[in-house]
Amino acid sequence: MIDPTLLFKALADETRLRCLMLMVSENELCVCELGHALGMAQPKISRHLAMLRKVEIVQDRRDGQWIYYRIHPDIPTWAHTIIHGAAQGSDGMDPFRDDNLRLAEMPNRPTRCFIDNSENDIDEKS
Numbered sequence: 091m092i093d094p095t096l097l098f099k100a101l102a103d104e105t106r107l108r109c110l111m112l113m114v115s116e117n118e119l120c121v122c123e124l125g126h127a128l129g130m131a132q133p134k135i136s137r138h139l140a141m142l143r144k145v146e147i148v149q150d151r152r153d154g155q156w157i158y159y160r161i162h163p164d165i166p167t168w169a170h171t172i173i174h175g176a177a178q179g180s181d182g183m184d185p186f187r188d189d190n191l192r193l194a195e196m197p198n199r200p201t202r203c204f205i206d207n208s209e210n211d212i213d214e215k216s
Contacts, residue, residue: 091146091166092145092146092147092165092166092169093145094169096145097145097147097169097172100141100142100145100147101172101173101176103138104185105128105130105134105135105138106138106141106142107176108127108128108185108186108189109124109128109135109138109139109142109159110142110147110148110161110173110176110177111176111177111180111186111189112124112127112189112190112193113148113159113160113161114161114173114174114177115177115190116193117160118158118159118160119158119159119160119193120156120157120158120159120200121135121136121139121157121159122156122200123193123196123199123200124139124159126192126193126196127189127190127192127193127196128189128192129192139159142159143159146162146164146165147161147162147165147169147173148160148161148162149161149162149163156200161173
């Protein structure tokens with residue numbers, strides 16, 4: 091169960107917030123994609139993702155050499171509402187808009203299979 095204080099502390103950090111906003115729009119991202127989108131080194135992104143994983147806001151999975159992160163599927167409804175509301179409210183605003191543009195322009199994004207929990211299907215995404 092997520093502690094509300096820890097959720098808001100996580101959201102108060104710009105790097106973590108930007109990572110979460112990208113995960114909302116993309117469903118699942120690897121560290122290299124987040125680093126490219128935010129223009130930050132992978133070790134810095136990894137430290138922030140570790141904190142989000144520790145407080146159970148995000149979940150990771152390994153696929154070969156890649157580790158992918160997404161919003162935890164078992165996140166409480168109230169936390170889901172807050173995170174998705176922030177994504178909706180920040181849509182089109184800097185730096186979030188620019189993060190999405192950089193990600194869309196990233197060359198050689200990893201190809202992966204992901205599980206779409208809404209339909210329990212496995213799809214190929216590149």
